[in-house]
Amino acid sequence: MSCYYDNSSSSSPSSKWSRLDDQLFERALVLFPEESPDKWEKIARYVPGKSWSEVKLHYEDLVHDLVEIDSGRVELPGYGDELGSGWGGESGASQVCFGSKGKDRETTERRKGIPWTEEEHRLFLIGLQRYGKGDWRSISRNAVVSRTPTQVASHAQKYFLRLNSMKKDKKRCSIHDITMADPENSAMNPTKPFQNQRSPSPYPPHFGFPM
DNA sequence: TTTGGGGATATTA
C-alpha cells in the first residue's frame, strides 16, 4: 500500500509558490547583487525545492507585477501580510559620500544626483512590501543597501507622486479599472475559496495615500 | 523657451 499522493516531500511538486517560498525568495533576492553570474542558483539554494530556472521565472513574474504597478494599472499588490523574519544580516557600508556637504555650492560643483538603476528600484519596491511605507531606514539597511534612508525617502516621494498622478489621470472609466490587484487574492486560489473577509465594507483597504 | 522628470537638500512636525 503506497501513499495515495506524493505529498510527502518537504518541497512542493513544482509550480506552487507558498507564502514561505515567496518570503525566502525575496529575502535571498535582496541578499545578492545582480552582478552574480550564478545569482539564480544562489537564490535557489535559499528556496528549498525550487530549481534556479523556477526561481528565475518567478522573479520575472514578480517583475511583471511591478511593471504593472508602475504603469498605474493596478491599485497595489497584497499588503495584508506582515513578515516577522528576523534575520541577522548586515552589509558593508557602500554609502556614497559627497565631497561637498551641501552648504558650499557656490563655486564648487552642485550635487549631481546618482540615477537609480532598475535593480535598485526593484529592491526598493521589494523592501517597500517587506517593511512597509515609511520605514526607509529598514529598507535602506536591508533592501537597497546602496542608498541612504534619505535617498530612499526622496525616491519614494517621487515614486508615490508619480503613482498618484497616474491614478488621477486614469480616473476615466471605473469599471475597466477594476483589476486583480492581489495575485494571491485574485481568481486563482484553489486551496482557499474564501480567504479573508475582515473588512465589513466592500472596498478593499488600500494601505493609505495621504498625499 | 518652457515644461517637467529626477535627485538632493531644506524645512517642518
Place this chain on the structure above:
DNA sequence: TAATATCCCCAAA
C-alpha cells in the same frame, strides 16, 4: 526620524 516643500540640473517638447 519621517513627511513635506523647495531647489537645482538637465533633457525633451
